[in-house]
Structure formats: structure tokens, C-alpha cells
Amino acid sequence: MSGLPVSEEALIERYGPHLNRTPPGGWDAEVETDRVVDTHCCFCGQQCGIRLKVRDDRVVGFEPRYDFPFNEGKLCPKGVKRYLQGSHPDRLLQPLERDPSAPTGFRAVTWDHALDRTANEIRRIQGEYGADSFAVLSGVSISNEKSYLMGKFARLGIGTANLDYNGRLCMVSAGAAGKKALGIDRAANPWSDIPLAEVVFVAGANIAECAPITTSYIWKARDRGAKLIVMDPRVTPAARTADVFLGVRPGTDLAVLEAMLHILIERDWLDHRFIADHTNGFDEAAEAVKGATPAWAAEISGVPAARIEQAAELWGTATTGMLLHARGIEHHTKGVDNVLACINLGLATGKYGKPGCGVNTITGQGNGQGGREHGHKCDQLPGNRDIDNPEHREHVASVWGCDASEIPGKGLTAQEIMDAIHSGEIKGLLSICFNPLVSLPDANFTREALDRLEHYAVIDFFLSETAAHADVVLPGSLHEEDEGTVTTLEGRVVKVNQAIPPPGEARRDWEIICDLAARLGQGRYFEYTSTEEIFDELRRASRGGTADYSGITWKRVVEEQGVFWPCPEEGHPGTPRLYEGGRFYHPDGRARFIPTPWRESSETPDEEYPIYLTTGRVISQYLSGTQTRRIGALVDQYPEPLCEIHPRLADQLGVEDGDLVLLTSRRGSMTAPAKVVSSIRPDTVFVPYHWPGEKSINLLTKRALDPISKIPEFKVSAVRVEKVEGHGDVFDDRDLTLHGERS
Amino acid sequence: MTLAIDPATAVFAIDHSRCIGCRACVQACAECDTHRGVSLIHLDTVDRMASTQTIPMVCMHCEDPTCAEVCPADAIKQNEDGVVQSSLKPRCIGCSNCVYACPFGIPKYISSFDQMMKCDMCYDRTSDGLKPMCASVCPSEALWYGSTEQFESERTGALVREWSFGRQEVRTKVAIVAVEAGPVDVFIGRRPIPWLEDPFGLEESA
Numbered sequence: 010m011s012g013l014p015v016s017e018e019a020l021i022e023r024y025g026p027h028l029n030r031t032p033p034g035g036w037d038a039e040v041e042t043d044r045v046v047d048t049h050c051c052f053c054g055q056q057c058g059i060r061l062k063v064r065d066d067r068v069v070g071f072e073p074r075y076d077f078p079f080n081e082g083k084l085c086p087k088g089v090k091r092y093l094q095g096s097h098p099d100r101l102l103q104p105l106e107r108d109p110s111a112p113t114g115f116r117a118v119t120w121d122h123a124l125d126r127t128a129n130e131i132r133r134i135q136g137e138y139g140a141d142s143f144a145v146l147s148g149v150s151i152s153n154e155k156s157y158l159m160g161k162f163a164r165l166g167i168g169t170a171n172l173d174y175n176g177r178l179c180m181v182s183a184g185a186a187g188k189k190a191l192g193i194d195r196a197a198n199p200w201s202d203i204p205l206a207e208v209v210f211v212a213g214a215n216i217a218e219c220a221p222i223t224t225s226y227i228w229k230a231r232d233r234g235a236k237l238i239v240m241d242p243r244v245t246p247a248a249r250t251a252d253v254f255l256g257v258r259p260g261t262d263l264a265v266l267e268a269m270l271h272i273l274i275e276r277d278w279l280d281h282r283f284i285a286d287h288t289n290g291f292d293e294a295a296e297a298v299k300g301a302t303p304a305w306a307a308e309i310s311g312v313p314a315a316r317i318e319q320a321a322e323l324w325g326t327a328t329t330g331m332l333l334h335a336r337g338i339e340h341h342t343k344g345v346d347n348v349l350a351c352i353n354l355g356l357a358t359g360k361y362g363k364p365g366c367g368v369n370t371i372t373g374q375g376n377g378q379g380g381r382e383h384g385h386k387c388d389q390l391p392g393n394r395d396i397d398n399p400e401h402r403e404h405v406a407s408v409w410g411c412d413a414s415e416i417p418g419k420g421l422t423a424q425e426i427m428d429a430i431h432s433g434e435i436k437g438l439l440s441i442c443f444n445p446l447v448s449l450p451d452a453n454f455t456r457e458a459l460d461r462l463e464h465y466a467v468i469d470f471f472l473s474e475t476a477a478h479a480d481v482v483l484p485g486s487l488h489e490e491d492e493g494t495v496t497t498l499e500g501r502v503v504k505v506n507q508a509i510p511p512p513g514e515a516r517r518d519w520e521i522i523c524d525l526a527a528r529l530g531q532g533r534y535f536e537y538t539s540t541e542e543i544f545d546e547l548r549r550a551s552r553g554g555t556a557d558y559s560g561i562t563w564k565r566v567v568e569e570q571g572v573f574w575p576c577p578e579e580g581h582p583g584t585p586r587l588y589e590g591g592r593f594y595h596p597d598g599r600a601r602f603i604p605t606p607w608r609e610s611s612e613t614p615d616e617e618y619p620i621y622l623t624t625g626r627v628i629s630q631y632l633s634g635t636q637t638r639r640i641g642a643l644v645d646q647y648p649e650p651l652c653e654i655h656p657r658l659a660d661q662l663g664v665e666d667g668d669l670v671l672l673t674s675r676r677g678s679m680t681a682p683a684k685v686v687s688s689i690r691p692d693t694v695f696v697p698y699h700w701p702g703e704k705s706i707n708l709l710t711k712r713a714l715d716p717i718s719k720i721p722e723f724k725v726s727a728v729r730v731e732k733v734e735g736h737g738d739v740f741d742d743r744d745l746t747l748h749g750e751r752s
Numbered sequence: 753m754t755l756a757i758d759p760a761t762a763v764f765a766i767d768h769s770r771c772i773g774c775r776a777c778v779q780a781c782a783e784c785d786t787h788r789g790v791s792l793i794h795l796d797t798v799d800r801m802a803s804t805q806t807i808p809m810v811c812m813h814c815e816d817p818t819c820a821e822v823c824p825a826d827a828i829k830q831n832e833d834g835v836v837q838s839s840l841k842p843r844c845i846g847c848s849n850c851v852y853a854c855p856f857g858i859p860k861y862i863s864s865f866d867q868m869m870k871c872d873m874c875y876d877r878t879s880d881g882l883k884p885m886c887a888s889v890c891p892s893e894a895l896w897y898g899s900t901e902q903f904e905s906e907r908t909g910a911l912v913r914e915w916s917f918g919r920q921e922v923r924t925k926v927a928i929v930a931v932e933a934g935p936v937d938v939f940i941g942r943r944p945i946p947w948l949e950d951p952f953g954l955e956e957s958a
Binding site for chain 1: 890
């Protein structure tokens with residue numbers, strides 16, 4: 010296979026993204042509904058409760074879900090308009106097969122044909138090139154049940170070691186650091202602990218746009234007198250009123266965090282008793298930050314030393330404190346070290362296991378927490394077990410009814426799978442819920458890789474930019490078309506309820522997987538008759554693991570508005586706050602200080618590429634935009650990527666608001682209108698990443714991975730910025746008309 | 753579920769410092785059953801080059817509404833809970849007097865409906881004890897609706913309901929949150945945040 014089957018324009022004409030602006034029947038339709046279904050938003054890791062209004066098996070609107078304790082009715086604009094993804098003209102309704110002779114590039118085929126062909130290709134490729142030459146890429150916008158099933162399917166259905174997931178682009182640095190230092194990978198606290206903190210430290214998290222509801226928790230803390238520290242290269246909307254702002258150069262957070270530990274030690278703002286009773290390794294960590302003076306960190310990070318001292322004082326002298334971090338410190342080749350440095354600040358001051366105390370990652374993806382626990386990571390089995398551990402393999406094999414030797418070993422991570430496709434080691438791919446052409450770094454490389462596959466099968470509900478490269482497309486289910494559980498950024502397992510059946514010939518994802526397994530001759534491992542059966546098997550498989558769900562039933566999840574894992578037996582109340590009494594999850598019950606010596610990012614500015622590029626998200630789009638770039642009201646809010654640039658840098662380049670700028674890195678280039686704002690560092694530009702093709706900032710980002718978590722360094726690249734001919738459309742919100750469309 | 757908030761005594765508070773500009777309020781307003789597809793809330797970006805500050809504005813629901821006073825067709829009514837409603841369709845002549853007269857710039861003349869429409873505090877919801885759409889969804893609680901007791905026990909800031917526009921004195925049902933009680937001079941504004949003058953320490957020695 011090479012290239013797209015037909016032109017990009019022809020694909021877009023048929024498969025979109027088209028903009029859906031109105032509910033089924035139009036705005037004037039009858040507002041009476043057949044039923045209202047309590048469920049959750051399909052987007053970010055907060056998994057806000059929402060009520061979907063259904064008429065004639067179509068989702069026609071929403072109601073705030075006031076009774077769900079996390080968000081009490083609150084929603085961001087994506088949540089408000091999420092219902093418009095259903096009944097969408099782009100929705101895939103039939104299995105498709107690549108056909109360059111068809112005007113749209115694909116022809117509709119029967120399920121039998123699509124599944125037979127996929128199964129045959131899997132076995133042909135494996136027969137020809139070896140078992141691991143066929144890879145699986147999964148995603149974490151899917152439920153716990155599906156995440157679990159994808160892990161089992163790759164290992165037992167296909168029999169490949171090469172299975173990984175797009176959480177690799179999201180939370181893995183936090184997960185790896187948590188396991189190393191604390192023995193477990195989960196947020197330390199329920200969010201209800203945030204208002205109890207005297208100081209809240211937001212490190213590398215644009216919460217206003219990426220976890221908007223969390224803003225309300227921080228204000229609740231501030232209403233009770235809490236101080237707010239924010240560390241970010243941009244004055245984000247939630248940073249605007251912070252007490253201390255640490256405006257770091259991209260990639261230098263570690264220097265600031267180390268200097269903070271240095272100050273805590275020097276000023277003796279330490280919890281000596283906590284350190285002695287509940288931790289190991291303090292002396293080594295202290296030794297490592299001996300030279301990390303505020304002046305040293307100021308030189309590296311560009312943050313005035315006095316502000317670092319202020320931040321350390323606020324954190325060190327407060328009795329309670331919550332540190333919240335996200336991709337801003339995690340998307341780095343030292344992402345794990347950045348998180349470990351945050352954990353060290355928590356451990357040094359005893360801020361763990363108590364109300365209002367903890368260091369937490371703000372998980373990004375919809376099921377970013379649950380999806381990283383139950384075995385569709387390359388090194389993991391359900392219950393957050395280790396695929397290399399013989400006892401763990403035995404336990405899971407006993408639940409699966411197979412021999413432990415049938416479970417393949419550790420495979421490649423997501424970016425490494427793409428690298429291996431590019432180099433020809435991997436010849437076949439099945440993906441679900443993953444749009445790597447938009448979301449992986451170095452998009453030109455990803456495109457080249459996709460075109461080298463001998464067979465590519467996709468399960469998805471829309472034809473994403475990556476799916477357009479597929480040989481077979483299997484129409485799966487939207488969030489509202491199946492039931493199951495997801496685990497929120499708090500570690501709370503919640504129930505997603507089915508609002509409508511999958512439309513047309515589309516099917517629930519797990520049924521597709523089970524059918525495919527049967528065609529691969531492994532049907533005996535996949536004989537489920539309901540989604541709940543998969544959950545019950547997941548519970549057994551997780552028993553005794555760190556992510557123990559065995560006491561959690563669907564019934565409890567519904568009745569209790571969610572249950573926090575670990576929950577090892579049915580009478581167990583669940584564990585909203587981890588580490589109570591200073592008990593950590595290593596066998597000796599103690600946490601580990603891990604030294605994190607300073608090191609530079611993989612690429613820093615030089616004469617040829619003198620400006621930092623950092624990337625991220627905007628409020629109105631979700632990840633690779635497969636869903637949100639199809640919803641008119643969301644696209645209107647921020648239609649295309651803009652390049653945020655400081656007035657000082659803009660002056661140097663002769664650039665005014667709206668002028669087109671050409672950004673070039675060692676990988677590629679893109680053009681975007683400049684948005685001149687004083688909220689970004691003058692040595693840095695920011696571009697959001699939700700768009701494909703020529704509008705993809707991932708044409709410029711680098712395939713540089715953290716050595717432990719294998720997360721790509723999305724947050725730091727070196728670029729050249731030049732003014733080019735033309736003027737873009739930098740509108741502001743006042744240009745939106747009353748109907749939500751741009752004038 | 754009903755939240756059982758009494759609309760006659762409820763507090764609707766706007767705290768601009770908390771606004772994150774996400775437009776959830778704008779999107780949710782258009783989902784209200786009484787004016788589906790049309791958003792009536794205002795969300796303004798003040799000066800994006802200078803700041804991320806954004807300003808959401810709902811109708812302030814004046815005690816003596818200027819919009820109603822200047823309406824030649826007597827089309828704008830205030831109900832027993834003090835909520836000032838959109839123009840009555842049979843009466844509105846589309847003259848836009850109200851649009852020009854409102855000291856807060858709230859009413860909109862909407863040509864496709866040929867009438868003035870404005871925020872009615874989601875009376876279909878609030879009369880049922882629910883929150884208005886915008887204050888239901890607002891992620892940062894910059895738009896907040898609840899009882900006085902709840903506001904006083906949970907939130908900081910003083911509620912400002914009295915306004916001077918030149919010689920015109922206006923008292924409103926909706927309140928703006930100020931740092932502390934007493935007169936606020938809009939040209940001086942809130943308590944200054946020292947770092948905000950120079951967020952990246954460009955003038956400080958690093």
C-alpha cells in the first residue's frame with residue numbers, strides 16, 4: 010500500500026471533517042425526549058457527569074448532571090456540544106475496504122468480508138515475518154472493559170508482543186515516576202482534597218483549557234485562603250491571578266523544582282519525622298540538589314531567583330499542600346525526572362496521605378487512568394501487573410484459561426512501533442481509537458511509515474486522517490453507543506451508560522474484537538455475551554495487583570457514584586486518598602526519594618533554530634480532533650492553529666497580529682497566523698496540535714523519547730520563525746455572531 | 753433532580769477574575785429550550801495582546817430596568833422574582849431603543865426573529881429551582897447561582913449591586929464580585945498582582 014487511495018480532497022468530501030452545527034431535526038424540533046440517560050462526557054480525564062437527551066434513538070441534547078459529585082453539572086464547551094458527534098454525516102455506518110478505483114477511495118463491504126480479510130492478513134503476515142510483525146495500537150478514550158479486551162486480544166487473539174496505546178503520549182511519565190517512587194500509579198487524592206490545601210502548586214498544567222472543572226476546585230481552596238503557584242512558559246487563564254508565577258523556559262522545570270528542594274533543605278522546611286518514618290533515599294536526593302541554588306536555577310530557567318524562593322517558602326511553610334502537574338512537565342525526555350522532582354517536594358515536606366496533601370498528575374485522556382491499568386500497555390498485564398514477572402503472568406494466565414507461556418513478553422512502545430513500521434520490522438497494524446498521523450511527533454515520518462504497511466486495519470467511528478491510510482475500516486461504537494466503566498483522573502471508577510444503539514451496520518467495539526478473535530481461531534478466550542461479563546473478568550484478573558478492582562461491581566459503581574480503587578473485596582469501601590498513615594505501595598511500605606540530576610532537553614535553540622517551540626491544546630478541541638473538528642460550534646471557537654508570539658519577538662521579526670509566520674525545525678515546517686500576546690515568553694512560540702496535514706505542528710516536533718517512559722518531547726523543539734507573505738484570520742471572540750457562527 | 757433554589761432570593765454572581773474564557777456559557781446558553789440555537793450571553797475578550805482576561809455578562813436584571821423604561825411598545829416585562837424578560841414578540845417593534853439604552857449593553861436585536869432578545873436568567877429553569885444554563889456549566893464558577901447563605905459560607909468577595917453611570921443610579925439583581933465591600937473605581941480595578949506587570953521577569957535580574 011502506498012499513499013492515500015484517492016486525493017485528500019475526495020476523502021474529505023465524503024468522510025469529512027464536515028461541521029455538524031445542529032441537533033437532529035434542527036433547533037426548532039420538538040424538545041420532548043424519549044429518555045434522558047445519566048452518563049459521562051466522552052472527552053477528558055475528568056469524565057464529568059452529563060445527562061444525554063434521546064429521541065428516536067438519537068442524542069438530541071444534554072442536561073447538566075447536578076447530582077454527580079465531581080462536576081455537579083459543570084461542563085466545558087466540549088462537554089456541552091459533545092452530543093453533536095452522534096447523527097453526524099461523517100459517521101461510518103458500514104465496513105469499508107480500500108479501493109483506489111472508487112471515487113471516495115473506499116468501497117463498502119460485508120462484515121464477513123472485512124473480518125475474514127483482516128484475520129487472513131494477520132495470519133499471513135505473522136506466518137511470513139514472525140508473530141511480532143503484526144502490531145496493535147490502542148487508545149485510552151475507550152472503556153476499562155475495552156482496554157482490558159484489547160490487551161487480551163493482542164496477546165491471545167493475535168499472539169503479538171507489540172501492543173501499545175496512545176496513553177504513551179499522555180500520562181506515562183507520571184505513571185513511571187509514581188511506580189518508581191511510590192509503588193503505584195494513581196493520583197494521590199480525590200479532588201475534594203484540593204480545597205483543603207493551604208497552597209496549590211500547578212506545575213505545567215493549563216488547567217483552564219485542559220482540565221477546566223479543576224479550576225473550580227482551586228478557587229474553592231483560594232476562597233479558604235490558599236495561595237496559588239503556577240509554573241508555565243505561558244500566563245495561562247488560570248495563572249492570571251496566581252500569587253506566584255514561575256514563567257519557565259520550556260524544558261527547564263527540573264532546575265526550578267531542584268532549587269525548590271535545595272531551599273527547603275537549606276531553610277529546614279522539612280518534615281523530618283515523615284522522612285525518617287516513611288521514606289528512603291533522602292540523603293542521596295539532598296546531595297543531588299546541593300548545587301541547585303536559586304541563582305543557578307534562575308540562570309537556566311529564566312525565572313527570577315526571588316520567585317523561586319517565594320514558591321519554596323509557600324510550599325515549605327504550609328501545613329497542607331497539593332501539587333498538580335500535567336503534560337507541561339511530563340512531555341519531555343526528562344518527563345519522569347520532572348515528576349520525580351515534584352514527588353520529592355511532596356515527600357520532603359510530608360505532604361502525602363493527609364487531607365489536602367498530595368502530588369497528583371492531572372490525567373489527560375478520557376480513560377487515561379483506567380486505560381493505563383488493565384493491560385494494553387506493552388509491558389503490562391491487568392491490575393497494573395508486570396508482563397515480565399512470572400507470578401503475574403501465572404495469575405493472569407489462570408484467569409484467561411491459557412498457559413502462561415502463551416502470553417507474549419514485553420513489546421515496543423507506541424513511537425517505537427511506528428519506528429519499527431518505518432524500518433520494515435513491523436508489517437501489519439490494527440488500531441483502535443488512535444490517530445497517530447496527528448498525534449505523534451514528526452508527522453512526515455509517521456506518514457511514510459503508514460505507507461509501508463502491508464496491511465492496516467482500523468476500528469473507528471469516523472475516518473480519521475490515519476484511518477484514511479487503512480486497507481480495512483471497521484465501524485465501531487461511540488462512547489454513547491456502549492456501556493462500561495472508565496476510571497477518572499481521581500482514580501474513581503464510574504459507569505458510562507449506553508444512550509443509543511450503534512447506527513447502521515456499526516457495531517460495539519468489543520463485539521468486533523470477539524468476532525475477529527474467533528476468525529483467528531482463538532474464540533474460546535472471547536466468549537462474552539455482555540460488556541459486564543468483560544468487567545467481571547477484569548475484576549478477577551486485577552485481583553492482587555496494585556490496581557485491584559476485585560471489589561468493584563457495576564452495581565456499586567452506580568449506587569455509590571463511583572468507587573475509588575484499590576478495592577480488593579466487595580465489602581471494601583474503596584480508597585479515595587492513597588498513602589494514609591504514610592503507607593506507600595513498595596513492599597517495605599516506604600516511599601523512595603530518587604535523585605534527578607539536571608539535564609538539558611533533547612534539542613535547544615541555537616543560531617540556526619533560535620526559538621523554543623512548545624505545543625499543547627486549546628479548550629475547544631480534544632486531542633487529535635477526530636471528534637471535535639467535526640462539531641461546528643467548537644470549530645468556530647478556534648478554527649485553525651495560531652502561533653502565539655510575544656510582542657517583543659514579533660517586533661524583532663516585523664510581525665503584526667495576523668501576519669503569517671513560517672515555522673521551521675529540523676523535521677519540517679508549517680505556516681500559521683501569528684497571534685501576538687504578551688502571555689508567552691519572548692523566546693518561545695506556542696502552537697496547538699489538534700490539526701492534520703499542513704496545519705500539523707507535529708510536522709516540526711521531534712521523535713525524542715524519555716528513556717524510561719518513552720514519552721515524546723512534545724514540549725520542547727528548536728525552530729526558526731520568519732514572516733511570510735499573507736495575513737491570516739486571527740479573530741477574537743467578539744466576532745462570533747449570536748448563532749455561534751463566525752461573521 | 754431539582755436543586756430547590758428559590759429564584760426570588762437567589763444570588764447570581766459574576767466574578768470576572770475567575771473567568772477562563774472557555775465559552776462553555778456561550779455554548780450552553782444556545783442549548784436552552786426557550787431559545788435553542790441562539791446564545792444570549794456576552795463573552796468579551798478585553799485585550800488579548802495584554803492579557804487572557806475575558807468578561808462574561810448576563811443580563812443584570814435591574815430593579816428599575818432602563819430597557820423597559822425606554823421601550824415605546826411596553827414589550828419588556830419584569831416578573832415577580834425581579835427577572836427582566838426578553839421582549840414580548842407580539843409587542844416588540846424592533847426599534848432597538850433598549851439595545852442603545854441599556855447601561856450594561858445586554859439586549860440584542862435579532863433580525864432573524866425581528867425582536868429584542870436577552871438573558872432571562874433561564875426562567876424556565878430557575879422557576880423550577882434549577883440553575884441557569886451558564887451558571888450550571890461554568891467550569892470555574894465565575895458565573896455562580898445559589899442561595900445567599902451558600903455564597904456567604906463558601907465564597908470570598910463582596911457582592912456589588914449598585915452602579916453609577918454618570919448621574920444614573922442603577923440597582924441590579926445580578927451581582928458582580930469585588931475584592932471587598934465599598935465603591936469600586938473601574939479605572940483602578942482590583943488589588944494589583946505584583947508579577948503581572950512583568951510575568952517573565954524580563955526587567956528583573958534573573
